[in-house]
Amino acid sequence: MTDRASPQTSAVAALVLAWAIPGAGHAYAGRWGKAALFFGCIVGLLAAGMLLGRGTVLAPHELWYAAQLGALGPTIALTPVSQYVAVREGIDYADRWREMGVLYTAVAGFLNILVMMDAYIKMAYPHERGRKEKA
Amino acid sequence: MDALLDFFASILAPSNPLWLYYPLCAAAAVVYKATKFDEPRDIARAALLFFLHVTGGMFALAVLTYLVSLAF
Numbered sequence: 001m002t003d004r005a006s007p008q009t010s011a012v013a014a015l016v017l018a019w020a021i022p023g024a025g026h027a028y029a030g031r032w033g034k035a036a037l038f039f040g041c042i043v044g045l046l047a048a049g050m051l052l053g054r055g056t057v058l059a060p061h062e063l064w065y066a067a068q069l070g071a072l073g074p075t076i077a078l079t080p081v082s083q084y085v086a087v088r089e090g091i092d093y094a095d096r097w098r099e100m101g102v103l104y105t106a107v108a109g110f111l112n113i114l115v116m117m118d119a120y121i122k123m124a125y126p127h128e129r130g131r132k133e134k135a
Numbered sequence: 136m137d138a139l140l141d142f143f144a145s146i147l148a149p150s151n152p153l154w155l156y157y158p159l160c161a162a163a164a165v166v167y168k169a170t171k172f173d174e175p176r177d178i179a180r181a182a183l184l185f186f187l188h189v190t191g192g193m194f195a196l197a198v199l200t201y202l203v204s205l206a207f
Binding site for chain 1 (some may be wrong): 152
């Protein structure tokens with residue numbers, strides 16, 4: 001047994017961290033700039049989506065929620081807020097602003113899946129980095 | 136021709152929620168290209184190109200489908 005975690009273990013840790021908090025996988029790998037960029041873009045999209053949909057966009061009974069869960073941490077954290085607002089004020093499914101808000105949050109989830117994959121691949125296969133980035 | 140101009144005017148109207156697709160597309164472009172490149176300059180250039188390609192492609196598709204809808 002070694003003192004350091006194997007690249008595969010570290011890669012899985014980066015994947016799980018990136019799922020929990022957007023950009024955390026890259027922060028774990030010491031790439032703080034990219035971590036901040038990913039966090040800003042993904043959490044920014046989620047926040048913008050919540051504002052556009054007046055807080056009712058995270059509805060677990062909708063299929064979109066599966067995509068929104070791509071950004072697990074913020075989505076789980078904001079779901080009770082969204083549910084509270086939905087119960088209190090109701091959901092207007094025909095509202096085009098809400099539609100746009102749902103789209104924003106779903107895209108944020110999909111983008112976080114991409115970021116998770118990137119964090120995993122760059123930890124698991126560090127020697128592949130240079131070749132890919134020059135392409 | 137007037138119909139096409141009206142179409143452009145409706146696309147560019149401030150009240151059109153289509154404007155909200157641009158920040159969404161820009162964020163997607165930045166995140167996607169940041170997974171491909173390391174240098175901020177490379178990321179910015181590639182993201183801008185990606186954004187222009189997607190936006191231009193969507194615009195061309197919109198014009199094409201509008202013209203097809205006029206024909207039938």
